[in-house]
Amino acid sequence: MFHIAFLFIIHNASLFSFVVIHPDKEENPVKSKKKTGTINRTDRMKNKTTIPQKEAIKLQESLRRKHIGDMRANIAEMIQIKRAMEKIKLDSLKKIKNRKKKSYLIRELQPYEKALTTVLSEYSKISRKETTLFNKEFQIELDFDSSLAQQSYDGIKNALNNLEIFLDKIRADYDNRELVESFSNEWIKKDSTFFTPIHERFLDFKDREGFRKFQRQAKDRVFEKIADFKDYKKKIDTNMMQMNNVDTSMKRFEEAPDVSSETLKAGPEGLYDISRSLENYIGKVYTDVRAAELAIIENISFDEAFARLRTNRSERPDWGEKLHTTKKAETLEDIDKYSQTLTEAVNKTDKMRIRTLNMLSRITDMSMNFLSLTLKEGKKNSTLSLEKAFAIERHRGEGSKNNPVKSSQPGAGIGNIKQDSGEARGISLDRFTYNQDSYGMSGGRKMAFSLPKEELFHINEQFINANVLPGRKFLSESIRSGWIYIDTWYVIGPWENSGAIDYKNLHPPEQEIDFDMEYKDGKKDKDGLHRALKWRFMQSSSVRIIVPDEAEESTYYLYTDIYFERDTEMVTAFASDDAARVWITYPSGRKLLVWEDNLRSSWKMNEIIKKILFRKGYNQILVRLENGPTYCAFSMIFCPTEKPKP
Amino acid sequence: MSRIVLDEEEADVTISPLIDCVFLLLIFFLVSTMFKKENKDIDIELPESATSIKVLPLSDFTAIGIKSEGQLFLDGKPSSKTHIHLYLSRLGLNGSERTIRLDVDKETPFHHVVEVIDICRFRGLQNIRIKTKDKG
Structure with missing residues (x-):
């Protein structure tokens, strides 16, 4: 019995070793290499062996087809990125053209904003029962209920909020004169900022006249600015200067590579070249957009900004020559080498895709995850495209009186975007909204704690950089709040x-x-x-x-x-x-x-x-x-x- | 011839004083042993300070020593970073009043000191003292 069992084990073991040492002759060695990840001695010997020409061509062709598909997918995404970048570039150039108006308006609005802020801050002191007022000529004896000043305080606060909304609108669409004009007129009509507090106790207030004098001064100070602002239209017309440097940059669009459906039928070497030229072109558009941004910020010409950027973008070497091989595969080793070269080509086009995606991400201030998913989803679903995603972002960025969501920031992952219009779906996970007045991240004034769940959320990088604090302990008595x-x-x-x-x-x-x-x-x-x-x-x-x-x-x-x-x-x-x-x-x-x-x-x-x-x-x-x-x-x-x- | 008869008493050793001495010695050793403090010091050269305050020896404290090459000691015995983390974490959970005395060699890079202070503070141990040598 023992002998039988022993013999059975020996027999099975020898069978097993036979299977290991002598794998099935029909098995594709390329496949077996993929499975193990290394080429053993037997494989190496096998790879040296010649294979029938028919078989070699078949193998080469199947590898070629597979890798071409991957390369085309990368190129298709890069084409979408190219279109989006071109659109952004056009918008940027348009902004340069009209920037004088913007800078003028912003400059004009600054003292107005400052005056309101000062008045607001002084009113705030009254409500906090501090005795120092911005006009030190008189001191108000603050023995009255602090709520007396609340009405005026709230009025100014509203005015300031309205002004900030207005400023944001101007920043987004400063070419809209009607908007500016109607706002300044309506603001004066609607404003109830400087009404005297109506409160029976105010009648008994000892320094009622003093308080009214203070109010009048505040009112004059702000109204003086409004009056200046009303004449903005004339001033713009007299001061506006057209920038004539747009044409030079427009010419750069002529360098766009040919990405017609015909060219995309090329082989791996052709596709690699297209991918390379697309990357270079998108790099140039990226530089143009950056130059346009710099030109707007620094108020200089586009050419000057472009020269200042000193972009010395190194072009990717023409590695595609390796793919131009005419040598016909004779051994499995040749097939293996060919497969490796194709894989490398796909990886290189993928790197190019990621690089261009990164550029788009930097320009749009949208995460790469979000953009990548938008592009992928856009292919499947024609209702969703990058342009639509940008439009949604712009729409949020504008903000409105009725909509407390001022702007949003994309997160990443797959889920639903909660849209005002309800038209685009399917991109982002873990996104939140916050109330402009509650968190103050985009307005950047105060931090409260009323973040609604499952809504869009935006963080203002500049604000956070200025206000963020280090910490690792969260206690109830901690005075730290915010980010x-x-x-x-x-x-x-x-x-x-x-x-x-x-x-x-x-x-x-x-x-x-x-x-x-x-x-x-x-x-x-x-x-x-x-x-x-x-x-x-x-x-x-x-x-x-x-x-x-x-x-x-x-x-x-x-x-x-x-x-x-x-x-x-x-x-x-x-x-x-x-x-x-x-x-x-x-x-x-x-x-x-x-x-x-x-x-x-x-x-x-x-x-x-x-x-x-x-x-x-x-x-x-x-x-x-x-x-x-x-x-x-x-x-x-x-x-x-x-x-x-x- | 007169005979003097001496009434010689038998010589005797009095052991009472000896017992007294032995007891005194015993009591002395007992008492001195009871009050002997655990030596938590390590062999380092302390930084000098002209403004250091002389304080009475602490009865209840934890000494963390850091040698110039960053080697850590806990209550005079060689320790490790992971052990210090665990020890201070437990200490912090039991209450944050305990004093931590840092015995740091004057040649020790400052980041080692910052690291230990950070661990202490994060674990809620705020009472940290640094041992120095009086310049005077």
Whole structure:
């Protein structure tokens, strides 16, 4: 019995080894290489063997067809990017043409705005029972109820808000004279700012005359500005200067590459060339848009701005020659090499696509995730296009009296966009709205805590940079409010990633955090030796965390913990250059992947905005940062969705 | 010839004083042992300070030592960063009143000190003192 069992085992083992050593002769070696990922000796020997010409041509053709499809997909996206960029460029050039009007209007409105702000601030002092008024000639004895001044205060506050809305409209559409004119007239009619408070107790107010005098002065000061503003139309006409530099930049459109359906029928070498010329062209349009922006900001000519940018954009080398191979494949090795060259070509066109997408992202202030998904969705669904997405963004940016949503910022992921018009759907996840008056992010004045859920949310990068504070502890007695960034991190890296974003390749920090460990498998240094990696403590003085020992094509890990006194939901904005993964480990030990970025995108503070629930106690945060070429950065900022309860 | 008869008493050793001495010594050692403080100091060269304040020896404190090369000590014994993190985290949970004394070598890079202070403060331990050598 024993003998039989033993023989049975030996027999099975020999059969198994036979299968391993002698794989099926019919199996495609290219396929088997894909499965194992390495070519073993047997494969190498097999690859040297010649294959029938018919078979070789068939294999070459199938590989060619597959890779051409991938390259065309990348080019199709780049064509969409090109169109969007061209449109943005035209808009920018139009702005240059009319910028004199804008600068004039803004300049005219500034003292008006300042006067209102001053008056508002003085009224605020009255309501706070401070005795110093902006006119120190008289002192009002503030023994009356502070609510007496409330009516006037609220009136001025409304006037200031209206003015800000008006200013935003002008910034968006400063060519609209009617808008400006009607506003200034209506504003005077409607304004009830400087009415004397109606309150019975006011009659008993000792210094009633003094208070009225103060009001009159405030009123005169503001009305004087309004009167100046009414004459704006004449002043614009006399001062406006047309800029005659638009034509030069318009000529640059002539350089656009031919991307007709005929040219797209080309082979991989032709497609690579189209992709390359598209990338170069989009790069030029990008520079033009940047030059136009600079020209508007600095009030200089387009040509001058263009020269100032000193763009020395290096063109991608003509690598496509490699694809021009006429050699017919004879062995499997030849087929394998051909396949590798085609894969490389697809990867290169993909890199070009990402680069152009990045340019569009920078110009439109929209995240790459959002744009990429819009482009993909746009292909499937004709009702959604980039232009529509921009229109939606512009519409939100305009703001209106009836619509409290002033502007929004795209998040990323797949979900529904809540639209006023209700026409576009299907792009963004985790987007929020906030009330212009409640959060003040785009208006940038005050921070309150009434963020409605599941609506559009916008963060103003400049405002946040100016007001954000570092912090890792959230207590009820904390005086900090608004946006907070994590400044303290432990960082470790770099590990080699060979330019690929491969989250499957795990490193020790994903298993355990041990600050005392030294890992010897770091990225090789200049001498070709593996670096010894240790956790390093770092504190950043800015939102953008730049890792120490920054290296290209590397993986880094960042670790920190944050403390919450109670379960708290936070609006959290992540951003990375390039890709990143973020995990949160709750005090209970539960680990959650809260964000994953798979794109090689440059750092943008609002790359993604999410609501995240942090648990009471110490919440650990682990970030895996994947760096491609050049810079490596990460940021994480957050803001409570509601005012902490006492 | 007169015979003097000496009434010689048998020689005897008095052990009472000896017992007294032994007890005194015993009590001395007992008492001195009870009051001996745990030595939490490490062999470092402290930074000098002209404005340092002399304080009475603390009875209840945690000493964190940082040598010039960044090596960490906890209450005089070699420790590690992970251990310090865990220890201070537990300490913080039990109450934030405990004093933390930092014994830092004058050659220690400042970022090591900042790191430890940051850990202490994050864990709610605000009572941090830095041990210095009186210049006078």
